[in-house]
Amino acid sequence: MSSFCPVAFDLPLGKMTAMSSTTWPETWTGRWIWSDRPALAGPSAEHPYGAPDPERFDTRVLLRRALRLDGAPRSASLRITADSDYRLFVNGRELGSGPIRHSPRRIEYDEYAIEDALVAGLNVVAVLARFRGFPSPWWEPSPTSFTLGGGCVAAEISIDGDIVGTDASWRIREAEAWTPAPPAGFLVTQPDELLDARLLDADWTHPDYDDSDWQPATVLHEHSIVGPSGRTTPGGEPWGAPGPRPVPALTGERRSPVAGLILSGGEVAWDGAALGPARAVLSGLLALWAGAADEASTDLELPAEVAAGRHLLVVDFGAIVSGRLELRLDATVGTTVVGSLLEAPTSAALDSAAVLGYVCRGSDDRFVSSERLGGRWLVLLVESETAWRLEEIAVLERVRPREAVEPFRSDDGRLDRIYDVALRTVDLSSHDAYVDCPTREQRAWTGDSVVHQSVDFAANLDWSLPRWSPQLLAQPRTDGILPMVAAGDFATPAVPTIPDWSLHWIRQVHRLHEYTGDLEVVASLMPVAENVLRWFDRHRGGDGLVSDVPGWVLIDWSPVQVEGRSAALNALLARAFRDVAELSDALGDAGRAAWARDRHAAIGAAFEVFWDEGRGAYRDTVIDGTRGRSVSEHTAAAAVCAGIVPAHRTAAVRRLLLDRSAVFTRSPLADHGADALGPVAGTPVSVRDAPDWDTERLTVGAQPFFRPLVHEALDLLGATDRLPDLLLDWDALLADGPTAFRECWEGGSYCHGWSGTPARDLIVFTLGIRPAEPGCTRMRIAPRPGRLTRASGAAATPFGPVRVAVEGDRVEIDSPVPFTFVDRDGRESDHPAGAVTTRL
Structure with missing residues (x-):
């Protein structure tokens, strides 16, 4: 190593107090920089604004900026963003990486407090930056703009009020130590990594490393069709002004x-x-x-x-x-x-x-x-x-932090263990977005995250990610529907969507309002929600039901029949219309509310076509005017949750959902897991079995993903006391993987966030803690412990945890906000904030 320092500047101390994330200047001084060879092929007849260079994918560059300080700073912070990735080092110590996943036309910056990493004398800020080129499960390319879209970094350093940004004084070298790695395939796109450390000096992030043979960084000038060109700082094409990171830094043991x-x-x-x-x-x-x-x-x-x-x-x-x-x-x-x-x-x-x-x-x-x-x-x-x-x-x-509430505990140790593993499963599947699984794809699927979000609202006092999730996912296609994933390779219009995933996204928006009461965010998302519903209306028949909806109608991994008029899909659609009506009421939008209620009512009236009096159940499909044979928990539960089951039918639906002896499940993932054929072998998972079971006796059961709707339906049907028994189904997943829950009852990923619903349901249904008013300004507490004689735990609110403990008929409640208590006979009593002891 050498003490040579070709680029340094002196920062006097004591000019300003520390800058926070809210006091950065609105206009960046830090410029977009990269090597003199961004991964762009240049303009062509086919791509007049340039295009990624197919020969320069997965490129990395090393960046350094030396700083000489008269003394240790009182305050110092740094903000940084990049296309695609960065890893930040100060004086040889890695401080973090980013940015978070984002849409092609939006980008966020990260901020770091760096005063503890700086010393009097020579310091260096170093960045390992990377441009992927190929889409990955957590990154999709942005539109190119002549010089942008092929790799760039912008950063600003504030030391006691003085700001220094990225510019040509930074030193740069292309990193040859990594071999570029293209995706292994369409479905299997986790990037490989090959590092030849012989080509990378271990000390390159340290202050006294000799970078005299490095090149000055190249400042990238934006070229715009309209208006002045030559902008070099963030704020122009293709991302606009970067926003602050809306979710906390990842952490973990x-x-x-x-x-x-x-x-x-x-x-x-x-x-x-x-x-x-x-x-x-x-x-x-x-x-x-x-x-x-x-x-x-x-x-x-x-x-x-x-x-x-x-x-x-x-x-x-x-x-x-x-x-x-x-x-x-x-x-x-x-x-x-x-x-x-x-x-x-x-x-x-x-x-x-x-x-x-x-x-x-x-x-x-x-x-x-x-x-x-x-x-x-x-x-x-x-x-x-x-x-x-x-x-x-x-x-x-590296997972999203969870500010824990008191865990669920009861006289059934199995349920306690299920609660703990459910939380761990969601923890592992929560990064800068809710992902399907940490072990395989790590994609932010539009529908999967409805479960993760519900768990976080109930059991995590940090609501950053459940707030952000529906906003991140609100990236509709040009026809109004949402893609199957956000900010990843499957977000491309070339990949058909899962239509029902957009309906689960609307439920996320509804839950965001229920827990936070944030009408400003809800209002920003409502145009997207309306356009999703209008997309479905383009496939509506004269009876008000949608039919033969394009894309991959998944519903669940179980063999739910979806051809023709799908009962489960129409019921989910009805619930989404009701959600939008309620949200529109909260916003004072009477016109949209009336439209949504009319559509909800039309589906409810037409839904009668699925009812088979002889079977005493809704059939799953109507094809060319003829009811299909299969019956599922999915259709029954979704119809109850949508509020389209007439009162005189609720007893029959309740019996069907409680008759566990008739329920069976099977999953196409049983042969596509890590312990079988692998993800791409065998029959495509989109192919589901036609009924080869006794449809007059058996009911297609829900996989873990759809079980939240089954539990919600039973709660609405007055069978909440049965849920502790139903949640013991997760015991089978514990036997298969004692530290995280699998994707399906049969196979799939060994850790999947959508299997974490017990962590929510034991709080919301068994302890009975849920919002009574948007924003949790008043809570509703209705414990339904069923066969349990002892149960306790807490739920998250913006005002602190709400604790409930049940011992026999005795109920102890400690709430930071007023609440309504509902005893087992349905009698309600209102209480102020504080501690109360009452009888169940």
Whole structure:
């Protein structure tokens, strides 16, 4: 290392107090910078504003800015954004990464307090920036604007009031140590990562590193068709002014392995130049080793001395973890490591996971993955010409923070465990957005997150993410419907949408109003909600029901029949119309409310066509005027939740939902999981079974995703006391994965956020704590413990937690806001804020 400092400036101390995120200047001084080779191919007849260069995907650059301070600062902060990614270092210490996922025409910035990282004398701010090029599950390209859209970074540093932004004085070098990695496929798009540390000085983020042979950063000038061109700061095309990050920084524990095993790697070959062959090698070794999985109970003590040669390491973290993988090795230069963090130690699991490769530099060999990974089992193939030592393995968990309330506890330890694992499942599936699963896709699916959001509103005092989720997802296609995911590869119009996912998004907006009372945000989302409903109206028949709706009508993974007029889809649509009517009332929008209520009523009247008096149930479909044969929990529950079941039919629907002996489930994911064929093998998951069951006796049961509607329906039907028993169905998932809940009763991902509903339902239904007025200014407390003789816990509100404890007929309540108590006979009593003891 050298003390050479070619670019530095002196900052006098004591001019201003610390700047907060609300006092940054409205206009940026920091400029967009990159190398002199952005990943753009330039204008053409087909792309007059330029286009990404297909030969320069997944590029990285290293950036540095030296700062010389007279003394330690009293206050210092930094804000930064990038297209696509950055990792920020100050004086060799990594402070964070970002930005959060965003739409193609919107971007956010992150802010860091950096005074504790700065010292008197020489300092350096360093950035590892990356432009992906290819869409990923958490990034989609932005429109190019001649010089923007192919990689850029903008940052500002405020030290005691003086602001210095990115400009040509920053030093830059293209990072050649990473091999660009395209997506492995359309469905499996988690990016692989191959780092040759021999091409990256371990000290490049430190102040006394010699960057004299680096180049000045290139300032990117925006070219605009209308108006003056040449803008170099954020605020123009394609993102407009960056907004502050609306969700907190990700956080989490450092997770270490609990067990592991080192085996001979066999006679295999991998030259370290590409990850494709490495993936094949790992897959073959896992297939050979799969039968010996139980051997991984062997303790793995670090540091571990390993002889020269080729070895396979199988490491068990003992639970699903989600974050960035860290490895530290003491090995000779050229030692190669390739591996993957998996849901299960099988070759099928490898099909849907990222593969990592690392070539040792021979000193300071510490690898931290660029991406968040998820899994339980780490498999590593290490090849070295000499003996080497594995010094550390860890996963630095990175999930949204949860400010916990008092957990649910009862006289049934199974329910307590289900509550805890449900919360952990949602934690693992909550990043900068609610994602389906941390182990595979990490996509922000438009419909999945309705469950995550409901759990956070009930059990997390930090409501940043449940507030942000419906706003992030509000990125409609040009025809008004929402894509199946937001801010990711499947958001493209080339991918058909899941129409019912947009209806679950409307429920998210409704729940946001219920818990926060934020009419300003609701008003901003209502045009999107209306256009979603008008999209459905384009497929409405003369009877008021929608029919043969295009796209992938999923409803649930169970074989719910959806051809022709789908009863479940129409019921979800009716609920969405009612939600929009209620939200419009809150906004004082009488016209929209009347329109939505008229459509709700029309669906309710036409819904009678699905009723089969002989079966005593709603059938799932009507095709060419003929009722189909299948009957499902989905149709019955959605109709109740939509308020379209006539009073004289509610008893029959209640009996159907409570008759658990008639319920069966099956999932196409049973053969597409990490322990079977993998994600892309076998019959497409969009193909569902036609009725081959006794439709006159059996009812298609809901998978975990749709069970919240079943539980809500039973609550509306007066059967809330039955929910503790129904939630014990999650016991089966505990048996399959004791640390996180799987996607389906049969197969699927080993950790899926939409299976976390018990963490909400035990609070909202069993303890009976829910808002009585928007914004939780008044709560409704109606405990329904069923067979439980003891149950306690708390619910989140903006004013603090509401605690309820039930012991026999005795109920203790402590609430920061007034509440209405409802006893088991339906008698209501109003109480002021504070502690109350009453009888159930």
